[in-house]
Amino acid sequence: MNIHKRTRLTLLDRQKIWWLYQTRLWKVVQLAEHFHVSRPTIYDVLKRVRLQELTPRNSTNQRFKTLQYALKRAAKRYNKTYPGELVHFDTKRPLLLIGQSANEPREYLFVATDDFSRELYTGILPDKTQHSAASFLTNTVCSMSLPDRLCLF
Template sequence: MIFISVVYIILRGCEHEYTQKNPVNPPDREEIWRLYGTRDWTIVALAQKFRVSRPTIYKVIERARKQEFSPRKSTNKRFLQAKYGMKRLAKVESSLEIKKKSAARRYNKSYPGEMVHFDTKRLPLLRGEVKTLPRDYLFVGIDDFSRELYAAILPDKTQNSAATFLKQVIEECPYTIECAYSDNGTEYKGTPDHAFVALCKTNRIAQKFTRVRHPQTNGKAERVIKTILEMWHEQTIFTSRKDRELSLVRFVNFYNTVKPHTGISNMTPYEKLTNFFFNL
């Protein structure tokens, strides 16, 4: 609210300037006109009585002849702009507060496998590759409870590739996956004969999806993809696509066993899972 306070002070200053330019309210204008009509009051005397300049008295009398006793609409653009800016800033401040509260609503599921977040990202071309070459796609799965990461590079973003990745996760995962959470991409969502949907049903994995056009609600998967690109892909020079696939395996191992995560009390996913299973 600091921004609003600063602008409020500026606005009050502009409003003061506006008041100085329009110091006579409607009742005072009527009184000036009445006194002036008695011919007992000079312009100088009226200016002294109402503490305004003589030009202001002349303007009041001129407008009073037209029965115009209310101040005209302000032409002070600084005041009008500040007033608009105040409203605009209030909206911005309100939206920031909402985002701050939303960001603060962190949560973790109660046990491993309760929910695994899935997402897909098209990978950049390698250095020296021509632009016409088909892109590879990064598939990720991250356990909501432990932040344990699963990842694979596949040649396309289809339901078959998504099913291939899910099969890999199921085989590698030491606990039962109860729910797969993803966006509404066609690789994850479809009819009962859809490859990913069918594999979920076969393994009794429920599916949940983000709100339509709100992929950011799948925040854990979005965040881990950003981390992978920043910490691994952008920092590594790959000799080939096969080299990139092998490098990803090493990074996933680092992510799960070495890198601490603030969302799980600065533990690694491995430590989080170890603590859970040894305390059952």
């Protein structure tokens, strides 16, 4: 059974919507508010129940089911040709340590991952300003094995 990752209504939710609607005590607006979906979604569920289509539908797009598509997508996404072609950056503020106050200044963890070599670069900097991010980026690029770079610091 294939369920979309953003699905809000499960099979049991659809059955409950139908049951509540059949009791004549719940209106469509109330059902939409209760299940946190739009009114057209409720109408669609009611229509599908009347047609007895309670199970999720399989995808009709056959292109995504082929092996060629999966291999092409994997090659395009993960195989980079040189270091630094695609680098992922992220920052994280570490959790408070035991005995540390929330008012004390805390450092930030900067992380970069190179998609070519899968190398991980980290740095702990005192703040999350553009100056700190630029210095981390410069240090990361200079520490990568790039032949045509100039590091002037």
